[in-house]
Amino acid sequence: MSSNEVNAVLAEHAPAIWKSLSRLGRAAFYPRDIPFQAAQAKATRYNATIGQITDGSGSIVPLPSVRRVLRTLDDDDRNRALLYSPIDGILELRERWHEWQRPDDALPTSLPVVTNGLTHGLSIAADLFGDPGRKVIVGAPFWGNYRQIFEVRTGSELIPAQCFTSQGYRPESLAAALNAIPGSEPAIVILNFPSNPVGYMPSAAERASLIGLLDDAAEKRPVIAICDDAYQGLVYEEGVPRDSLFFDLMGRNDQLVPIRVAGSTKEMVFFGGRVGFLTLPFSPDHEVAVALEDKIRSLIRSAIGSPCSLSQMVLLQALRSDTLTSETHATYDLLAARYRKLKAALACVVDPPFASLPFNSGVFALLELPESLDADRARQSLIADQSTGLVSAQGRYLRIAFCSVAEDDIEELVGRTVLGLRSQVAG
C-alpha cells in the first residue's frame, strides 16, 4: 500500500482516527523495500536479500565472545536473538503477550506490536496524533516525560487536569479540561493507572464515572485515549478493579479510540530489556488495524530500525515458562508487603508536615508539601541531611519509590523524611 491507499482506508473506515492524525501520522507508510522484499524471498534457495552476516542458510555467524554469553539459549533461540527482529516484533512473543495481557471477557484486539520499552510506544502514539496545537489532557500530578514526548517532540499542548488531590481522585477534572477545548477538534487523553507518580487506581465507582465522561466527551470530538499501563496488575487493595481501562473503553463509541501501551519493564522486572507492546482496539485483520500498523511499522523503522531481538528472546523464555504466574506473584507479594508497611508508617505520623495523596497501587506514593516549602529544595536537603533520596515533582510534591526500598527500611525512610521536612518547615 502507498501512503495514499493507507490514508484512504482510514478516512473511509475510521474518520475519527483520520481527523486525529498528525502531519507525520498522515505521511507515514511502510515502504515495500528491504524487509518487505526479504519476506517475499524467504523460501528461495539462494537468498541474498538482507545485509545480515550469516552462514548462507540463515543462521548468524556470531563472535565467539557473544556466543559464549548466550550459551544458555538453544541454537535456534540464540540465532533469533542475534538476527534482526521483524519490525513489529517476534511473532511468538507477540502472540504470547497477547494471551498474557487479555482479560477473559475482552473484545478482540490487535496483535500487540513490540516497542522499545513503553516510552517508545507512547512516542509512537505521539508521532501518530501529536501536532502543534493538539491538546493532550493528562491527570496531574503526572510523569514529567509526557511533556517531552508530546510537547517537546511534536509541539502539541499538554494540559494538566488536577485529578489527584489529598481529598481523593477527581475524574471530573478531566471532563472539565476536555470540555474547555473549543469546537469539535480531536483531543488526546493520557490515562495512566496505576499512576506514576501517585500510585493510584480508581475504585469501581470512580472508574465507571471516568468511562462515562470519556464516552460523553467523544460525542463531541474524537478522543484518543492512551492507556499507559506500565504498572498493570500492581493493585494492592481488595475490590479495586485491576484490569486495564483499555478493554473497557474499546467498542463503546466510534470517536473514542483507546490505545494500550504496556510491557515487561515492571510486569516482568525487565527494566533493562526495553520490551513494550502497543495494542489497538481492533481485531488483527480489521482494515483499520492493518492500516494503522502499516504506519506504526514505518515509524518504528525510521526511528530505531527494529526492536531488540535479544531482549525479546529473553522475555520469551519467561513467557514460555510454566512458572511465570507464580514468579510474577512473588514480585507482587514483595511490593505488596512494602506497600502495606509504607501505608502503615505514613498513617502513624502524628501531625505530618505533608498531605499524602491517596495511593493503593503501583510502586510510588506521593506527598504534597505545605506551600511554605519548595519541593526541589526539600529534596536536596533530605539528601544532604537525612541521606534519603526522593524525587521532587511539579514544585510541590515528593515521590517515594517504595519499589526500590527494602521493607525493613521503610519506617526509617518515613521517619527521616518527616524529620527532614519538619526542620525545613521550622527553618
Added chain:
Amino acid sequence: MSSNEVNAVLAEHAPAIWKSLSRLGRAAFYPRDIPFQAAQAKATRYNATIGQITDGSGSIVPLPSVRRVLRTLDDDDRNRALLYSPIDGILELRERWHEWQRPDDALPTSLPVVTNGLTHGLSIAADLFGDPGRKVIVGAPFWGNYRQIFEVRTGSELIPAQCFTSQGYRPESLAAALNAIPGSEPAIVILNFPSNPVGYMPSAAERASLIGLLDDAAEKRPVIAICDDAYQGLVYEEGVPRDSLFFDLMGRNDQLVPIRVAGSTKEMVFFGGRVGFLTLPFSPDHEVAVALEDKIRSLIRSAIGSPCSLSQMVLLQALRSDTLTSETHATYDLLAARYRKLKAALACVVDPPFASLPFNSGVFALLELPESLDADRARQSLIADQSTGLVSAQGRYLRIAFCSVAEDDIEELVGRTVLGLRSQVAG
C-alpha cells in the same frame, strides 16, 4: 541547564550548528527530573528515587526464568543488564567503544553516546537538524530508509546526487547538488562508506577530492556531514583507506560539522542487539559537546526512554575480550572470501545482462539493469523462476547481499541471476 541556556551556548560557541538546528533540535533539552535527581541521590542510605524493583540495595529482583537465561553473566553484570541503562549508555561500554573506534592519529572526539542501533543514531541527527525545507544530500543509489528517517519524519527534502555509476565514483555530483542550494542556508550531507547498497569505499584520491569539495561547500554554508559508518572496516582491496571520513572531516572548518554514527550491528555481528554509537567532533568537555549531548539525551529519553541495558552488557563482554580483534578478523575473512568469489563470478559473465557498479567493500554489490527491465518485476521473477532472492532498489538496480550467501553458493547465485535476467530481456 534550561533549553535557553543550552541554546545560548550553541549560538555563541557553534553558530553554524545553531543555524542548522531544527525546531525540535532547538526545543530539546534534558530536564532535571527523575534520572537527574536519581544521580544526585546515588549515595543516600535510603534511596527511593527510581521506580525500579530492587532488593532495597540497588540490585534487581529478577524473575527466576529471566535470571536463568542470564546465568552466564556474573552477578554485577547481570544486575546492570536488567536495570535501566543511563540515558546516554553504560559508561564502561562507551569508553571501550571510544577506544575501539579511534584511529591512532585522530583528534579528540566526544565520548560516544549509545543509540538503539545505527538507525536511531541517524534519527537523532534527523531530529536535531531536519526541518521542512531542509536539504539533505545523499549519494545515489542510496539506502531507502534515509527517505523515511529524514523526509517522512522531519519533512526535510532528500536530494539524491548520482555519485555511483558503472563508470566509477563521482564525488563531484555531491558538489553540484550542494552548490545548487540557494544562498547560505545550512545543508545536511549523508556520507555512507562503505556504502549500502553499492558496497563502495572511495580510493585515496577520490577521498581527497570528496573532503576538498565538502570543505569548499562549507565556506558558503553550514554543512552537517552525517557519517553512516555501519560497514566500518569491511574494505577488501589493498590501498583503499579504511578509516571513517569522520576523523578526516573534523577540525577543518567551523562550518563543516561531521557526526559519526557507527555500531556493533555489522562490526560485531550483533544485528539483534541494537547497539549503535553517535560521536561528535568535539572533546568530551567542550561546551558544544556538552550542550548537544544535553539535547541528545532529551531526544533519547522522549523517544525510547533509555537504550537496552541487556544488549549493552552482552556487547561489553565482547569488547572486554582479549580475542576481540581476532574474532572480528574471522568475520572479515569470511566476508572477504565471499567478496572475492562474487567479484570473480561477475567478471566471468560474458555479455552480462546488467552493468555491475564498482564495489570493493561492505556486504553488498549492485547491478544496474538495462532500461528495458523493471527492477522490481525482475526481482519477483528471480524469486519465482530461479529461487533467487535479491532486493530491487530505485527502479533500476538489484542488490546482492553476499554477506548472507555461503561462499560455495555464490557462483550458482550469479549464474541463476544471469539466466533469469537474460530470459526477461528476451521475453
